[in-house]
Amino acid sequence: MQKNNRTVELTKNLADVFYNLRSVKNIQILGGCTETGITAEKSMTIRAIPELSSIEKRERFIDFGPAVTLSQMIKIGKANMPAVLYDALESIGTEAVRNMATLGGNICSPGIKHTLWAPLLALNAQIEVRNQNETKFIPFSKFSGVPKSFVMTKIRVPFDEWGIEIFRRVxxxxxxxxxxxxxxxxxxxxxxxxxxxxxxxxxxxxxxxxxxxxxxxxxxxxxxxxxxxxxxxxxxxxxxxxxxxxxxxxxxxxxxxxxxxxxxxxxx
Ligand SMILES: Cc1cc2nc3c(=O)[nH]c(=O)nc-3n(C[C@H](O)[C@H](O)[C@H](O)COP(=O)(O)OP(=O)(O)OC[C@H]3O[C@@H](n4cnc5c(N)ncnc54)[C@H](O)[C@@H]3O)c2cc1C
CATH class of the missing domain: 3.30.390 (Enolase-like; domain 1)
Incomplete structure (x- = not known):
């Protein structure tokens, strides 16, 4: 797809993503574009990659793909995720924004930490990143951006028993x-x-x-x-x-x- 002199690649699988990361300098990964939009000359959408757009609940944690929208997360219900994460999701923007906005975009938005940062930090979430050869988990407390040549593939949120769970915004x-x-x-x-x-x-x-x-x-x-x-x-x-x-x-x-x-x- 060509927009002015900017090119957007529509990737369909992780191999495409790795190829683009390797071959295109400074390529930007797009989420729902509700925060920054397209800033780089070349960018790619990852929304069509099933493993980056899925939600999988296990007994002790839940995995969200970075391309999952905030509305998709809300849709699975408060009973299926930590309450503070759900409350934070519900507090964000409008329904129209949440329908487009992605979890990956919320985490990677530059500058001020966005609304999901505090819940993910408190819950000890982990970010899974991958390249062709390696998969690693980065604790949220150590996360300062996706390492070069890697792609964010999962956000893992543990389920722990909390008697008191408070989320507030200022x-x-x-x-x-x-x-x-x-x-x-x-x-x-x-x-x-x-x-x-x-x-x-x-x-x-x-x-x-x-x-x-x-x-x-x-x-x-x-x-x-x-x-x-x-x-x-x-x-x-x-x-x-x-x-x-x-x-x-x-x-x-x-x-x-x-x-x-x-x-x-x-x-x-
Ligand atoms: C009216 C309005 C109200 C809003 N209210 C709130 C609010 O209350 N709280 C809040 O937190 N935010 C709010 N936002 C900001 C924004 O909508 C959300 O933070 C949203 O989650 C950003 O996600 P996105 O997918 O649209 O990000 P994008 O704009 O697509 O991307 C943001 C940045 O992250 C990068 N990025 C996106 N996905 C990935 C990925 N998978 N891997 C690596 N980098 C990636 C992009 O390259 C870009 O630099 C609001 C926005 C609007 C327009």
Whole structure:
């Protein structure tokens, strides 16, 4: 297909994708084009490749192809995926946008981390990438883009038992701008103590801290107000350490700390 002087390749299988990646310098992979559209001289669509557009549920995880649309994900229902992922999907754009927008595009959109970033980070999702010779899984916490010559083939989301699952957004609703960020808080309790916890906040900055999570694991429930105050102070210290040089918007820190306080109060 020819559009002005730009060429869009319609790939039908992974072999085509690998061939294009090898032979065309800087070729762009297109999703639904709701975010960036076509920016490169040469690009390829991957929507017709069945393995990149499928959803497979297993006992302990669910695999989404990167070309799956947000509407297709919503359609499988909240019971078939972690609740925070479903809530995040439902909060994105309009139905028309979600019908076109893909999971791969949401993850790979440049700049500000989009709405699905915080849930995928908190859920310990993994990104499967492949080239002709190799398949590897990259933990979401280490993902900073698809490695050169590789293609994203799967997003694997584990199912874990969470007693408390909170997803919230800050900034404008159903849009992305520099004030947008998403917050996720997951807690598993066992015998009256916090057995596991994940906290993620992602937008123009990405906050997740194992150091902080380790401080909360083992706390006896109900949590005391003074423990919440101490944890908020500790979080603020970690946040300032991480982002002091980045000129992150001060409002984001206030909103994050307020959301974290609200989430911790659910353990009182
Ligand atoms: C009105 C409106 C409201 C919106 N609201 C929200 C919102 O609330 N929250 C939100 O998160 N987003 C929102 N968006 C932004 C956008 O629609 C979504 O983030 C969407 O998921 C992007 O997916 P896409 O497939 O359209 O990406 P595209 O625009 O196709 O691609 C985005 C980038 O990712 C790259 N890319 C796409 N797929 C792949 C792949 N498989 N492998 C490697 N790179 C890839 C592309 O090359 C491009 O650089 C909104 C957009 C509009 C127009």
């Amino acid at each position: 900034g404008p609703s159903r849009l992305i701008n520099p004030l947008s960020a998403a917050f996720v808080f997951l807690v598993e309790t066992q015998k009256g103590i916090v057995a596991n916890i994940r906290i993620a906040f992602a937008g123009s900055i990405v906050f997740s801290s194992q150091e902080l999570e380790n401080k909360i694991i083992g706390i006896k429930l109900p949590i005391a107000r003074r423990d919440i105050d101490t944890l908020i102070q500790e979080t603020e210290r970690v946040y300032d350490e991480k982002f002091s040089l980045l000129q992150a918007k001060p409002i984001l820190k206030i909103q994050f700390l307020n959301l974290l306080r609200y989430a911790l109060e659910q353990l009182m």
